[in-house]
Amino acid sequence: MLKGKRVLLGVTGSIAAYKSAYLIRLLQQEGAEVKALITDAGKHFIGIDTLRALTGHEVYTDNFLTDGAWRDSHISLAEWADVYLLAPATANTIAGLACGMAGNLVTSTALAFSSHRIAVAPAMNTAMWCSPAVVDNVSLLRRRGVTIIDPGEGSLACGAQGTGRLAEPEDILAALTAILVTNKPLSGVRIMITAGPTREWLDDVRYISNPSTGKIGFSLTRAALAQGAEVRLVMGPVNELLDDIIAGAELISVESALDMQREVSAGIDTTDVLIMAAAVSDYRPVVRASGKIKKDKDVMTLNLVRNPDILKDIAGRAVNCVLIGFALESANHLENAQRKLADKRLDMIILNDPTSFGAETGSFTLLMKNRGPICIDQASKDNLALSIMEKIADILKERKRTDENN
Ligand SMILES: Cc1cc2nc3c(=O)[nH]c(=O)nc-3n(C[C@H](O)[C@H](O)[C@H](O)COP(=O)(O)O)c2cc1C
Structure with a gap:
């Protein structure tokens, strides 16, 4: 279904980051090419080597070049990709997107995409997900046309039960397919x-x-x-x-x-x-x-x-x-x-x-x-x-x- 589509995956600092590995595989099985970006906090939860090996691409972590080598910038990454998927998306990164923060590569890259090409799959503890700040930020992103892939209910990494767990990779794939594959007459206009x-x-x-x-x-x-x-x-x-x-x-x-x-x-x-x-x-x-x-x-x-x-x-x-x-x-x-x-x-x-x-x-x-x-x-x-x-x-x-x- 996703043959020829390019997905840029932003991984952030949630315990659910380990699921991005399976997500990359699912996207590739559907024919998509995937490149990954990761925040500093995200690196605590999944290894860069894992992401690099799975995607077959360099994993982007920093806005700045330190070794003199050419790397894709937030702008060229946005030009490369058909869609920007943030999964898992932390409360912190969601706040950054809502405010237009550009303090790291994951959030600055989001500014180079139109809202309709961004999908956000939040993952966090129930109390965080229900906090007024997160509720407002998520609703602001929805209003701008960002696709929010709602988190599911069940047991969370912190041991609690409730809403906040990252949507299942299959559901994330379905949501991305809905964005990317359309036969509508004004698709992309x-x-x-x-x-x-x-x-x-x-x-x-x-x-x-x-x-x-x-x-x-x-x-x-x-x-x-x-x-x-x-x-x-x-x-x-x-x-x-x-x-x-x-x-x-x-x-x-x-x-x-x-x-x-x-x-x-x-x-x-x-x-x-x-x-x-x-x-x-x-x-x-x-x-x-x-x-x-x-x-x-x-x-x-x-x-x-x-x-x-x-x-x-x-x-x-x-x-x-x-x-x-x-x-x-x-x-x-x-x-x-x-x-x-x-x-x-x-x-x-x-x-x-x-x-x-x-x-x-x-x-x-x-x-x-x-x-x-x-x-x-x-x-x-x-x-x-x-x-x-x-x-x-x-x-x-x-x-x-x-x-x-x-
Ligand atoms: C063990 C652990 C698990 C965490 N899990 C989450 C989480 O699921 N969702 C979340 O929003 N923040 C979570 N955090 C907090 C974020 O990692 C923290 O807010 C960080 O600043 C997020 O940065 P980022 O958005 O740049 O990745 C967790 C922190 C720790 C130490």
Whole structure:
């Protein structure tokens, strides 16, 4: 099942480290090539020679070269591997991953992987596993899209009974296979979705915003994940964040249009498809007053300045990216949407109207380059999202064909 796949195994300082030897064998029997990294604490629990003999590769332990020889760095290891498996993962290393620590090779290497290519198999005593700090750290990693291979229940090395023992190697293999072997149409495609409203602050207690609830963004995220995509969700302030969504996607919370622009810009170079579903405020106050503006005038004039058109601005830079926008129009719907499609050089634009704000269903029109409009009447936002994902898969296939013919 794992023929041709490359697994980087990070071993940390848990008594369960001895199980990594069997895990390496299992992975190899499935056809995977394995390289191992180990923390200093990990070396107390399994010999480097064992790992070296089993993997057939140098075992990486240190960030720094001491003998002048060339070794793979955390970056080249991340480029080499399809997946980074931390098994067993200690409470300490999990905390390091959650905080973005880069104090040793095992944690610094994790920073060079996208969350979706990391799987963590924790192993620790029950009290540690249930401690608020570990619970929070594990849930943060899940929210970023890291696969957590939950520990099992049974007798622990410390003699106690409870949850915390490293998942069985067979279960770890199954979880890795699920990450690595997929026949989903958007498998490996990196999709960035913006959603929700933005807030533009007038002073410290008031802002301009709109009633967007982020529902389309959630539906798009769910549909993209189901098709195997890696999702980065850049979300404006919404009342509710859905746990099942956040668990699979990398969530970036933002407030203002400028925050959103910064995050989109930061992620665009590692994005294959950008879907701008956010209801971005067109204008923001020229200045944000400090404190609370006094109501000492009968008529007050707000000076507003245009916010950037995030999608239009990014279009020039994101030449290889599939660009998808939403157009909310209350008049001349088709005409305006067609113009935006051309002006912003988009691959697709989804036309909707103000009644879809916060609603479960709506009527939408999909407009694409060189194709007639596709009307989706009174559909749920989940169904709309599925149609959009199908079209994205078509666009990507078409691009691949064109590239191959050139
Ligand atoms: C005998 C022994 C067994 C340990 N087992 C575990 C364990 O199963 N899980 C854990 O989180 N920490 C365990 N620890 C503590 C870690 O080894 C310690 O926190 C260490 O700093 C982890 O470093 P690392 O994450 O860089 O490998 C154990 C320590 C000892 C001495």
